[in-house]
Amino acid sequence: MRFSQISALALVGAAGAFAQEYIPADVVSGNPEGVNYVATLPVQPFFKAGSLNGNVKGSVSAKAGPGGVGVQFDVQFSNLPTEGGPFIYHLHVAPVPSGGNCTATLAHVDPFKRGEEPPCDPSTPALCQTGDLSGKFGKITSDPFTASYVDPYSSITEDVGGSFLGNRSFVFHFANKTRITCADFHLAPSQPNTTVYPTGSALPTVVPPTTVPIAAGNSLVATLGAVVAVVPVLAWTLFI
Template sequence: MYLHRIIAATLATSVIAQTQDAPEVTSSPSDHVYEAILPENPFFDKGSLDGNIRGTVKAQSAADGKGVSFSVSFRNLPNEGGPFLYHIHDAAVPSDGNCTATLDHFDPFNRGESPPCDANEPHTCQLGDLSGKHGKITQEPFTKEYIDPFVSLATDSVQFFGTKSIVLHFGNKTRITCANFVKAGVEETGN
């Protein structure tokens, strides 16, 4: 019985140690800009989608180096299936455009998806859950600008997302389209 308590306590401590709130970024480099531009062809080609969602997610270090300033723009959204979600995913889009290969949401602090992100407590959300922290896509066209203080463009930070991808989802989490973040001035290969 004593051994069972030790094992249970060890497992509980292990789970707690794996997750933590995201710390605010205070030194994102001022000269870094990344952009994800959606491709012409959608990954999901069923339903009312006419071509692909058009749009970009531009990310640059906030003026004071505290977090990242995002400029988001999407248009040509499907007529059904919203409100739409968008997230930074853990892996880049491969050259064949397979959005499933982007893996899960960017979540270096092992927060997981449950319970859902609470926009009133963004430090407790997955780093990649941009629509959870800053609002779902609810209108056509959709444009939004905000600063996310929990992600970074410093390549040596665990909160760095510049080598990852952006994925747009229907409200039921089906992946519609995706694109890689690319450093401004650097031509992307593949996708």
């Protein structure tokens, strides 16, 4: 009897802890169109060891999801370390200090106090940490890596407390969670394209304006010169 009572109490306590740990995140609506935050990795890495050549290159951009629900993230990374993957990245609570210390960005954005353990299950993203983007939408397994997705639980609206990312940062990690590099989000010019791309798809390529090569310009000059040369001959022929 005593054993049963103790077991029942233990189960109740475990259930209470379980429920507290897995409070589902709220879906964020009302994110404003035309607002775009971008975080671009610096030239120098925070972690200067291992198989890294220079620093990881890349950025994370964030704008309103369709209808203002959630945030559309467009991510791109390249020049990854040749060892230590698959790599992960998260939104972190604090911005990067002037010295570039990624440790000072503190923990993941986690307004519902979910915690890091057990790991995020991507099949139930509402029960993951809000800032665990790679846990919800996929780790980095290729170089280069691009992806676009909508996270319903993130915010670019300043009055949505813990889910707001505009005054925060993201951190790029080895698989063992060692911090390699990090960057702050900054307000950027609005982006007219609101298309949602499937996860893992390539981002649109911006084609620069077409310029006329110097050689083409020289050909044009030569052609004009030939025309000018022919005109006197034609005039003389008509005169005769």
